[in-house]
Amino acid sequence: MQKANLLLETGYWFTLQPVHIHIARDHLVLTDQRRLEFSEEEARTLFDIARSCSEEIGLKLLYGDAKTWFLRADDWSALQTATMDAACGHNIDIWMPKGEHERAWRKLQNEIQMLWFGHAINEVREMRGDKVINSVWLSCGADQTLPSSRQAVIAPDFSNWQDASHSGQAKTTVLLPDLTEAAINNDWGLWLEQIHVMEKNWFSPAMLALKNKKITHLDLLFTDARSIASFSLTPWSLRKFWVKPSLHHLFSIAKS
Numbered sequence: 001m002q003k004a005n006l007l008l009e010t011g012y013w014f015t016l017q018p019v020h021i022h023i024a025r026d027h028l029v030l031t032d033q034r035r036l037e038f039s040e041e042e043a044r045t046l047f048d049i050a051r052s053c054s055e056e057i058g059l060k061l062l063y064g065d066a067k068t069w070f071l072r073a074d075d076w077s078a079l080q081t082a083t084m085d086a087a088c089g090h091n092i093d094i095w096m097p098k099g100e101h102e103r104a105w106r107k108l109q110n111e112i113q114m115l116w117f118g119h120a121i122n123e124v125r126e127m128r129g130d131k132v133i134n135s136v137w138l139s140c141g142a143d144q145t146l147p148s149s150r151q152a153v154i155a156p157d158f159s160n161w162q163d164a165s166h167s168g169q170a171k172t173t174v175l176l177p178d179l180t181e182a183a184i185n186n187d188w189g190l191w192l193e194q195i196h197v198m199e200k201n202w203f204s205p206a207m208l209a210l211k212n213k214k215i216t217h218l219d220l221l222f223t224d225a226r227s228i229a230s231f232s233l234t235p236w237s238l239r240k241f242w243v244k245p246s247l248h249h250l251f252s253i254a255k256s
Contacts, residue, residue, distance in 0.1 A: 004064035010145045012077040014138050016061065016069045017084065018046055020131040027091040033067055033084055034181045036131055040066050042121050046133060049119070053111045057104070071138065076101045081139040086225060088184045097138055105138060112136055157201035158209070176202060183224065210235050 001008055018038075020031040043066035050069070054061040060072040079099040087095035097105050113135050116122060122132040161174060178198055182191035209215045210233060218233040 001070055006062055008144050011072045012074045012141060012143050014071045014073060014141045016071040017067055017137045018133045019135050019137045020133060021135045029089060030087045030092050032088045032181060032184050038133060045121055046116060049115050050112050050136060053108060057108060079141060081141060083139050084137050085180055109136055158205035211238055
């Protein structure tokens with residue numbers, strides 16, 4: 001919401017994102033939104049429909065950008081939601097919001113879906129071979145009345161992150177989502193491209209900063225849909241000359 005220059009009102013806010021859901025053999029599957037292209041004009045039109053549906057049940061919907069909107073639903077704060085990245089490629093039933101107000105959410109989702117189904121935008125998209133925008137995904141609820149003690153920063157490279165004002169903090173969390181699209185879509189050509197870019201922009205500079213003691217501690221967290229692997233590094237880690245470089249730890253994580 002800050003990135004979209006929206007006023008951070010108090011209340012409980014979710015992200016609401018337009019998506020494409022397709023039918024598999026016996027279940028529904030969420031498509032990676034990164035590969036769903038649509039214009040600002042299409043997004044604005046569909047947003048206006050979704051906003052009207054939300055306002056009818058007393059909920060406020062704000063426009064962030066074409067692919068990310070924000071829904072205030074204070075009563076839904078107990079809903080357990082999953083990100084699109086977690087749900088992509090799987091049966092969406094097990095990833096749908098769960099909790100006391102899940103029926104209210106599903107009703108809103110169904111109303112939006114029905115109004116979008118026969119809309120001229122989707123008819124034109126279908127005619128030109130594009131995926132239709134046929135549903136919305138709710139996730140990432142947060143209470144704006146509670147101050148965040150630590151925020152994840154997305155920066156283009158290590159140097160820009162160091163030069164930014166937040167680098168003066170004792171601890172900073174940096175999110176590197178560059179490999180997510182490739183992993184979700186099994187696009188290993190893109191994955192290799194991105195890993196080389198990350199090596200140049202992040203991993204090599206971070207190792208040099210550790211070596212020169214410009215940073216004193218580095219925790220690395222790697223995740224996939226099933227597990228999290230963590231590595232804790234300090235300048236002294238580079239002095240372990242008796243440890244031979246090996247990838248066997250990563251292979252054992254991949255098998256687990």
